[in-house]
Amino acid sequence: MTTDLGDPVPVPGAGGGRFAGEPVLSIRDLSVAYRTMAGDVRAVDRVSMDLNPGEIVGLVGESGSGKSTLAYGATRLLRAPAVITGGSVQYQGRRMDTPVDVLQLSNSQLAGLRWREIAIVFQSAMNALNPVMSVRNQLTDVIRAHLRLPLRAATEKAAGLLDMVGIPRSRLHSYPHELSGGMRQRIMIAMALATDPEVVIMDEPTTALDVVVQREILGQILELKERLGFAILFITHDLSLLLELADRIAVMYAGQLMEIGTAAEIHHEPSHPYTKRLLHSFPALRGPRKDLTGIPGTPPDLHSPPPGCPFLPRCTEGTDACSRIEVRLSRVTSSADPEHLTACPFVLPDRPDAAASGSAVSVRPSTEELTT
Amino acid sequence: MSSQAADEQRPAVLESAAAARGTLVLEAAGLTKDFRLGRGQILHAVRDVSIRLYRGAVVALVGESGSGKSTAARMLAGQEHPSAGTIRLNDQLVELSGRRAFRRYKSEVQLVFQDPFASLNPAHTVRHHIERPLRLHRGQLSKDELWKQAAALMDQVRLTPAENFLAKYPHELSGGQRQRVSFARALAANPSVLLADEPVSMLDVSIRLEMLALLDDLRQRFQLALLYITHDIASARYFADEILVMYAGQVVERGPAEDVTQQPAHPYSQLLVSSAPDPDNLGAALRNGTGRDGRQPGSAGSPPENACQFSARCPLAIDRCRAEAPPLLQISSSRAAACWRLDAAAPSLYAGGEGGGNVTS
Numbered sequence: 001m002t003t004d005l006g007d008p009v010p011v012p013g014a015g016g017g018r019f020a021g022e023p024v025l026s027i028r029d030l031s032v033a034y035r036t037m038a039g040d041v042r043a044v045d046r047v048s049m050d051l052n053p054g055e056i057v058g059l060v061g062e063s064g065s066g067k068s069t070l071a072y073g074a075t076r077l078l079r080a081p082a083v084i085t086g087g088s089v090q091y092q093g094r095r096m097d098t099p100v101d102v103l104q105l106s107n108s109q110l111a112g113l114r115w116r117e118i119a120i121v122f123q124s125a126m127n128a129l130n131p132v133m134s135v136r137n138q139l140t141d142v143i144r145a146h147l148r149l150p151l152r153a154a155t156e157k158a159a160g161l162l163d164m165v166g167i168p169r170s171r172l173h174s175y176p177h178e179l180s181g182g183m184r185q186r187i188m189i190a191m192a193l194a195t196d197p198e199v200v201i202m203d204e205p206t207t208a209l210d211v212v213v214q215r216e217i218l219g220q221i222l223e224l225k226e227r228l229g230f231a232i233l234f235i236t237h238d239l240s241l242l243l244e245l246a247d248r249i250a251v252m253y254a255g256q257l258m259e260i261g262t263a264a265e266i267h268h269e270p271s272h273p274y275t276k277r278l279l280h281s282f283p284a285l286r287g288p289r290k291d292l293t294g295i296p297g298t299p300p301d302l303h304s305p306p307p308g309c310p311f312l313p314r315c316t317e318g319t320d321a322c323s324r325i326e327v328r329l330s331r332v333t334s335s336a337d338p339e340h341l342t343a344c345p346f347v348l349p350d351r352p353d354a355a356a357s358g359s360a361v362s363v364r365p366s367t368e369e370l371t372t
Numbered sequence: 373m374s375s376q377a378a379d380e381q382r383p384a385v386l387e388s389a390a391a392a393r394g395t396l397v398l399e400a401a402g403l404t405k406d407f408r409l410g411r412g413q414i415l416h417a418v419r420d421v422s423i424r425l426y427r428g429a430v431v432a433l434v435g436e437s438g439s440g441k442s443t444a445a446r447m448l449a450g451q452e453h454p455s456a457g458t459i460r461l462n463d464q465l466v467e468l469s470g471r472r473a474f475r476r477y478k479s480e481v482q483l484v485f486q487d488p489f490a491s492l493n494p495a496h497t498v499r500h501h502i503e504r505p506l507r508l509h510r511g512q513l514s515k516d517e518l519w520k521q522a523a524a525l526m527d528q529v530r531l532t533p534a535e536n537f538l539a540k541y542p543h544e545l546s547g548g549q550r551q552r553v554s555f556a557r558a559l560a561a562n563p564s565v566l567l568a569d570e571p572v573s574m575l576d577v578s579i580r581l582e583m584l585a586l587l588d589d590l591r592q593r594f595q596l597a598l599l600y601i602t603h604d605i606a607s608a609r610y611f612a613d614e615i616l617v618m619y620a621g622q623v624v625e626r627g628p629a630e631d632v633t634q635q636p637a638h639p640y641s642q643l644l645v646s647s648a649p650d651p652d653n654l655g656a657a658l659r660n661g662t663g664r665d666g667r668q669p670g671s672a673g674s675p676p677e678n679a680c681q682f683s684a685r686c687p688l689a690i691d692r693c694r695a696e697a698p699p700l701l702q703i704s705s706s707r708a709a710a711c712w713r714l715d716a717a718a719p720s721l722y723a724g725g726e727g728g729g730n731v732t733s
Contacts, residue, residue: 062576063547181437210436210603215647237577243651267651281578285606285633285648292610294581298546 023050030087058246066255119192136172161190182213254310261340271342389614389628394427402457425597432612440621482558486570488550492542499538505560609633620681627707637718
């Protein structure tokens with residue numbers, strides 16, 4: 001019996017939807033390994049995803065799930081012992097005539113791409129600023145290196161950047177230790193936006209900040225995004241934040257994507273058991289008190305990952321067949337959105353009418369086919 | 373009427389929502405800490421804070437960074453000398469003069485730190501971390517007995533098999549496992565009070581809940597009086613009996629956890645609650661720019677000393693707020709808020725109250 005397994009796996013985000021046009025960044029089958037004495041650790045395993053212009057994609061996962069490695073791999077910021085073992089990363093900016101494959105670029109081409117086209121706000125920005133350089137010097141450094149402006153113009157631009165993120169110009173002469181955590185984080189964002197990039201990767205930009213400041217900064221990020229039109233890949237372990245902030249959410253576990261869909265789909269019709277457990281991991285401030293379960297257990301050791309689905313040891317819905325599947329994304333049959341993808345082929349959809357729905361083409365293999 | 377209510381000088385002791393759980397262990401009254409910054413400047417880190425901890429109950433101290441919550445905890449832990457105020461343990465006034473008194477106090481009151489990556493010594497095994505407090509606080513123990521007690525503590529925090537974990541170094545443990553070691557180390561002293569300073573904020577979201585559940589389990593089993601310090605008011609809702617909201621060194625609101633989170637009375641508590649991520653809102657509040665005012669207490673243009681410290685950021689502030697700091701005004705038998713504008717900030721709560729009154733705790 002023929003199954004639909006042979007069909008090309010739909011690519012998340014490729015269909016456009018709200019964000020029509022070519023994706024600005026498209027990652028295909030990217031794999032990253034850490035070379036160690038004990039063998040390779042597959043930190044990122046054949047991950048494909050798209051980022052459309054002006055879109056916020058949230059990448060969520062536990063520590064060690066590979067979310068940062070994925071982002072740094074896609075921008076070639078990884079250092080040994082990390083090696084990219086396969087895949088491609090197409091970048092197509094408005095300022096470019098033809099798309100480029102980031103993984104094939106020479107070092108000098110890469111230097112032109114970085115910051116100018118793809119900028120990064122690093123984790124723990126509090127410590128990413130140079131403590132012995134004034135804010136002005138750090139900002140003008142970037143501006144002069146990437147935009148080749150004379151000092152006077154660069155200083156003027158630096159002041160403009162501070163205006164943009166709501167910090168008084170007098171702070172140009174401050175050193176990092178004289179600024180609050182929130183201000184330092186804003187300066188990191190200003191610095192990333194200094195060259196008007198098309199893609200900004202934000203790696204846990206607000207994790208070290210308290211909620212009120214976090215909210216102010218997120219509001220500011222959204223405002224700047226609307227105004228300047230860049231796309232954001234937002235990395236965090238806080239799913240509750242992404243539900244509110246992101247357009248689409250990709251859930252990562254043990255180096256692989258487990259589910260990808262719009263924020264509303266992830267929130268209201270999660271398909272993968274891991275996503276469901278994540279949704280029950282944070283206490284909600286509003287609404288009735290619900291039972292919180294968390295996710296007992298720890299992620300697998302990627303030195304010797306378990307066969308089949310990596311979430312199986314912690315999954316309450318797993319079966320024997322789960323240890324024999326090959327993890328791949330396929331359409332959530334119960335979802336009206338063809339781009340809502342899940343890596344779990346077994347769990348029945350929550351919606352009772354889903355089984356009867358004939359509109360969606362099933363790409364879920366039956367248990368029988370998988371076990372033979 | 374708000375002004376009339378405040379003028380009544382009728383101090384009453386506020387009931388604590390945590391009192392129902394057990395007996396009073398630790399009572400701090402009027403805790404104050406001033407730091408001299410030089411050039412005659414003084415930072416009022418903690419102002420007149422009163423906290424009562426009861427056995428088997430959790431009190432949460434919630435506030436933004438710099439609100440003084442950690443300083444308050446350090447004073448309760450005996451690690452910082454209060455500029456004013458008293459601490460009573462089991463109804464005995466605490467005087468921490470000399471090492472012996474300090475050690476005796478420490479065997480009752482233990483502190484767990486925020487960062488499990490920094491609070492364990494990388495050069496020592498887990499065993500060392502657990503056995504040292506055992507030796508210090510549990511008297512002379514034979515080698516066998518020491519090992520047995522250490523292993524029992526590891527069981528309590530569910531680091532099993534104990535012998536595997538006792539032999540490990542901190543770098544061999546995950547963040548969650550390290551924090552479990554910190555809990556075991558604190559329990560080694562056999563304390564009645566545990567002060568947990570942001571015990572889960574450095575951990576992954578998926579692990580946080582497990583750790584809070586463990587902490588709750590330990591609270592129950594050892595009848596611990598717990599102070600839970602956090603900036604995550606949502607976790608306080610689930611975990612605590614009573615919530616104290618701190619702002620600029622002051623308790624601005626206190627009351628039962630569910631009441632404070634579901635119907636915050638003080639404008640600052642309201643800001644805190646509205647700042648928490650709200651998945652059901654899908655960005656609407658973010659896009660509207662709710663609470664967009666970055667002025668922190670103590671920054672340029674902060675209100676004068678005798679004003680309400682929140683008045684510069686408060687949408688409801690009137691002249692009185694800028695001239696006179698409000699004391700904690702009683703809203704109900706177990707709730708109070710320090711605000712002159714409660715009639716406008718929380719009309720439903722205020723109308724129901726008996727006019728309020730100045731409370732001492």
